[in-house]
Amino acid sequence: MISLFGNKKIQAFGLDISDASIKVMNLRRREQSLIPDAFADQPLPPKIISNHVIANERRLAESITYAVNKAGKLETKYVVASLPEAKSFVRLLSMAAMSDAEIDGAIPWELEQDIPVPVDQVYLDWEVVAKTGDKLTVLVAATQKDYVDSLVESLKLAHLRPVALELESQAVARCVVGLQEAKETVLILDIASVQTTFIIVEDGVLKYTSSIGVAGNALTESIARSLGISAAEAEKLKKDTGLVLESRRNVRQAILPILDNIIDEIKNVARFHEEHSASRKPISKILLCGGSARLAGVADYVSTRVNLGSGKPLGKVQLGNPWSNLAITKIDKSVPQTPEQALSFTTAIGLALRGVIHGS
Ligand SMILES: Nc1ncnc2c1ncn2[C@@H]1O[C@H](COP(=O)(O)OP(=O)(O)OP(=O)(O)O)[C@@H](O)[C@H]1O
Ligand SMILES: [Mg+2]
Incomplete structure (x- = not known):
């Protein structure tokens, strides 16, 4: 990368x-x-x-x-x-085969139309990710x-x-992305506190990223608003209850509309990918990570919703395992121990x- x-x-x-x-x-x-x-x-x-x-x-x-x-x-x-x-943009550019120096010179021109800020206001880096005949696919990151x-x-x-x-x-x-995922088309959701980022990795290569300003904080705010409680109480209820405790149905009801916004965006991103990716390989797995992926029951809920009423299911939804690429023999006591904590x-x-x- x-x-x-x-x-x-x-x-x-x-x-x-x-x-x-x-x-x-x-x-x-x-x-x-x-x-x-x-x-x-x-x-x-x-x-x-x-x-x-x-x-x-x-x-x-x-x-x-x-x-x-x-x-x-x-x-x-x-x-x-x-x-x-x-603050960043990731783009895949298709270019005629040329030298590295020529790619350096060509990228700002290619990118000009494609990013919402003037190209002289970003730092650029790039990597050739595919070469077919006389065509190059170049992954460009700009911040x-x-x-x-x-x-x-x-x-x-x-x-x-x-x-x-x-x-x-x-x-x-x-x-x-572990060894198995590196052979698939995976959509990763990083559901953090202020933003959720959508990342598509195809055969181990980053192909797409985008983000929306809806994540864990929005869930907490919705619980606080619906139940008329403080943000600190709502945060605790969210972590203790998640989506699973039937006795706290009102917490679940406050969370779901916000989560549904994220799920709508999953569908948009998947549709965009299907229409624009060169390979046309459908998404075979959705991995959830980030602190808000620890919300109890979130993977099951997302799984049900993304596949609901769609002719083409979007594949398995599961929690990512952040330790999966580490060959760990021992974790120091001070470090989050379980894959779930490590999210x-x-x-x-x-x-x-x-x-x-x-x-x-
Ligand atoms: N057990 C849990 N259940 C539900 N939500 C949780 C749990 N643990 C943490 N969170 C939520 O995870 C969020 C924080 O996630 P994370 O640490 O990935 O964010 P961040 O990287 O600090 O934020 P950002 O990248 O958006 O600026 C908070 O909204 C927090 O409430
Ligand atoms: Mg983060």
């Missing part, structure tokens, strides 16, 4: 920065296995990053330092950090410069060195995997 600025061969840890939290994950190589040995999940106070804009670089640096110290045991200053999907510049400055203030900056979708895909750290684990693979 490609990543912006990824170049050095250095062991690094994963740093997942979002509007709501900072997550740290380090993997240590021991013989044939990778051991998750340092970890932190630090909520980010409001107004440091708002709407994917870094409003205060110095305060972000302080929060990063706090999270890194909390993780402990980090023997490196090198990080692989995440870039938010909402807005203002975000990247602020992030790099914040990392510098926190005395960290980025070896790679990577789109959340790329990290998530590396984390949950909140899918992005961080994917970044850490990049850091350890890169460094070996």
Whole structure:
């Protein structure tokens, strides 16, 4: 997979920065296995990053330092950090066969029509993902410069060195696409707190990403509104009850309309993929990850709804297993133990995997 600025061969840890939290994950190589040995999940106070804009670089640096110290045991200053999907664009371009230097020159022209911001306001990276006859398929990732510049400055203030900056979708895909999924067309949903990201990976290659601003926070707000309770109480009820407890039918009823918005978008994304993908391979599996995939009963509900009344079922819906690509022999006590707990750290684990693979 490609990543912006990824170049050095250095062991690094994963740093997942979002509007709501900072997550740290380090993997240590021991013989044939990778051991998750340092970890932190630090909520980010409001107004440091708002709407994917870094409003205060110095305060972000302080929060990063706090999270890194909390993780402990980090023997490196090198990080692989995440870039938010909402500030990024992933595009597949079809081009005539040409040299790397020519591709470098051609991409800005090709992309100009295709992204909603001026091409001189983004940093670009690309990779040739297929070559057929005299045609190339080039995967391009672009992230807005203002975000990247602020992030790099914040990392510098926190005395960290980025070896790679990577789109959340790329990290998530590396984390949950296992050997079996790498032979299929998989739709991954990262259902986080403020956004849900949709990622299509076909035969192990990232093909599409998009995101909507509906996720776990919207579920909590809906419960709080319908039941007339505080956000903190609603958050607790959501986690305790999920969709399964019959006795709390009112919680389920508050959650479902919001979840249905996400499910409608699954159908839109799947339709778009079928109409536009060159391979025309239908989606064979839907993997759910991100903290909100921990909502009890969510996979069963999504499964029923996406396949309801559709002539063409969209395949199996299941929870992703963030530890699946790790060959773990041991997990340090401080790290989330079960695959279900680890769903909140899918992005961080994917970044850490990049850091350890890169460094070996
Ligand atoms: N057991 C659970 N049941 C339901 N929801 C849960 C559970 N555990 C965590 N969540 C929800 O997961 C969400 C956080 O997910 P995650 O950690 O992936 O988000 P984030 O990366 O911090 O946010 P974002 O990427 O949107 O800025 C919150 O809305 C939280 O309520
Ligand atoms: Mg996230």
